[in-house]
Amino acid sequence: MASVYSDLNRPPLNEHRLQRALMVPGVGFGGHSIAALRVLPEVDSTNTALLEAADDGAPHGSVVVAESQTAGKGRLGRSWVAPPRSGLFLSILLRPEVSAARWGWLPLLAGVAARSAVARAAELEVSLKWPNDLILAEPTDGESGSASSPAASSSGLSSDAIPDSGYGVGLKLGGILAEQGGTASQPCVVIGIGINVTLRADELPAPHATSLLLAGAKVTDRDTLLRALLRSFGSWYVDWADSDGDAERCGLAAAYQGACATLDRQVRAELPGGGRVFGHATGIDPEGRLLIRTADGASTPIGAGDVVHLR
Template identity: 50%
Template sequence: MTPPDAPHNRWSDLDRPPLNVAALRRGLLKPGGLWTSLDIVGTTGSTNSDLAARAPAGLAEGTVLVAEEQTAGRGRLDRTWTAPPRSGLFFSVYLTPGDVPVERWGWLPLLAGVATATALAQSAGVDMALKWPNDLLVTIPTGSGTPPGETPPGAERKTGGILAERAGDGVVIGIGLNVSLRAAELPAPQAGSLALAGAVSTDRETLLRAVLRSLEEWYGRWRDANGDAAESGLQAAYAAGCATLDRTVRAELPGDRSVVGEAVAIDSDGRLVLATGDGLQEPVSAGDIVHLRGAEGGLT
């Protein structure tokens, strides 16, 4: 018999109880709704990889896969995403917007960002911000005990990320959120968690239900508008919540090229538009964005 305090016992951290799959299914799987199945695994490498592997054989739209722990979670640019078991939400969904022109599918990760930030602001009671294209930011109050590192007290910190990948006839969207991570558990100085941001609730079932319901609502609006981000309100909502706009940033682009400029807009294709020092405007569709204090300043 495994001792109750064994490191991998599912009740070894009573502050982090396991998710209740039966309760989540009752609350989320409704006739005519977007979500068609929901499964929870104890440990997996990556929920995105798992769904992407299943997609070519045929995967129903609205499939949701949640992991209590990811050992090889992935972010953009092949970055890893790791956290203690049951300390966050790590899940992927499969969407098949076949009636929407493929050239508009690039809005899906931004849509997921708007949906997640909206849900967490309401259910966790924290101010959320979006860093283009797919990071979720919170502000950690001064005195929270987080290691200062390169990020000054009161600055924005990353508490979540989104990764969208084409698979089969659709798109797998993975969302990772740091929920109850303590200061000593943060993987990097720029990281944060909902708990450290003063969330009124860190109940993962409440948060997961809120995020999936918000995602269903925004996805429905977007599809009803045939993927038109302006008509669905998605473009305006993303711009309103985007912490990257109106700041000087450095865009690190493919091919070892970088551009410094002021982020002035999100265009109709979801690209970040930079106003550069030579008076030109350059749309950025892919790259790593670094928020700067000024054109020659350091990280914010």
């Protein structure tokens, strides 16, 4: 087996150093602390590993980080593939004491936290695609219409040359997957987060993908990024939980809507059962669902599915 130091640009994470920095005994997942943290050299999926740990009684606020995933999970059954130590691959176990009707905000919360961490640590502006992909921010109306988008610049392609992947002219930097588990008496949610950090152009899994390295991030050190991400997530989670899951009251709704590139544009929602909804994305409802105004003027809430940004 090759040494973990065979690629000096991708050093391994230090579990003990991260534990000392992020764990505060007896506090649990509150403020800037977590209850337990493991860094695994290889795992099939961090979500699967943490769901199994939850069944064995793992505490709220447990975190599993993997250097490599052999069966990483994406949304709608897709796989998440990346070279070892080329990104952040982690899952967070939550046992919210909040009405389950408001748990739909948790993946959106993770998106806001990840965006904030990337902005703070890597000095890179990204936006969110509902329900929670991280994409390179697209030019606003106030920017030059003749300039290539940041996504196009990072890939070396013009905007028109980027395949129509459902991201408009944006490129995918990362994704989030929430899965429920546990028992009826002790339910839980596991939030999986994956961010491409040092993938090179020849390692990208798809033409619409990118990485922090390719996007020109100021920092690509995974330790720094992971600390920023978990601290940001913890801070947002505490505010959300303290407001009893009220996304408006804790500021989460405003933060998400301000960062969401899906809103105020034409979209196509591909639903799990095979149906499709076309229309204008107008907002996010109190349960975290995307609202689409269709041609007949009706407002349709979308709670699950794949949303395509139409050009």
